[in-house]
Amino acid sequence: MNGWFSAFGKPKRGKSRRPGPPVHDDLCAVLDEDGRTRPVFAADAPNQLWLTDITEHKTVEGKLYLCAIKDVYSGRIVGYSIDSRMKSRLAVQALENAVQVRGDIAGCVVHSDRGSQFRSRKMLRALARHRMVGSIGRVGSSGDNAAMESFFALLQKNVLDRRSWTTREQLRITIVTWIERTYHRRRRQARLGRLTSIEFETIRNTTVALAA
Numbered sequence: 001m002n003g004w005f006s007a008f009g010k011p012k013r014g015k016s017r018r019p020g021p022p023v024h025d026d027l028c029a030v031l032d033e034d035g036r037t038r039p040v041f042a043a044d045a046p047n048q049l050w051l052t053d054i055t056e057h058k059t060v061e062g063k064l065y066l067c068a069i070k071d072v073y074s075g076r077i078v079g080y081s082i083d084s085r086m087k088s089r090l091a092v093q094a095l096e097n098a099v100q101v102r103g104d105i106a107g108c109v110v111h112s113d114r115g116s117q118f119r120s121r122k123m124l125r126a127l128a129r130h131r132m133v134g135s136i137g138r139v140g141s142s143g144d145n146a147a148m149e150s151f152f153a154l155l156q157k158n159v160l161d162r163r164s165w166t167t168r169e170q171l172r173i174t175i176v177t178w179i180e181r182t183y184h185r186r187r188r189q190a191r192l193g194r195l196t197s198i199e200f201e202t203i204r205n206t207t208v209a210l211a212a
Helices: 088-102 121-129 146-158 168-183 197-211
Strands: 029-031 037-039 049-059 062-071 077-083 109-112 133-136
Touching: 049 088, 049 146, 049 168, 062 088, 062 146, 062 168, 077 088, 077 168, 088 121, 121 133, 146 168
Parallel strands: 049 109, 109 133
Antiparallel strands: 029 037, 049 062, 062 077
């Protein structure tokens, strides 16, 4: 890529599928003053709440799928998995990668939509193995997982739609490079005091260490 961009847009998603039954409660839903349920994604420390979702993009070779996991606290993509098939292992591998990066994650809530990958037995076993808590959004809630949708929108505009892609490997390398170099280390977020997610977490960890 010849430059770094920051733009918003709608992500390309897979074909519409009928959502399956929930295997977890929706732990991010709260009642507003009118008695209506709405999603709230907030965390005051790392590894309290992670959001996850899957997007896809085409290449000449065929589609490539990305499952990403975002820590709500800093907006950092703590884990992701990229594959040519959208199976349960795509979501499980993203979770395992996130656990390797973050370490102490027992009790962390992992919120997703009702996609079959997140409701699979393999995913349920992975959550239990790491003592994490699953959460699944409600059907038809436009606000559910909005934070993940915004990440995919950025990826769509900054990477996926800027050119055509010949091979899956070519696209995979570009996605990884954008996440690690641009999204984490160059994209400053207003809600973080104009810091990048890496800077925000580094300052937080230093403050905690000094106070200990």
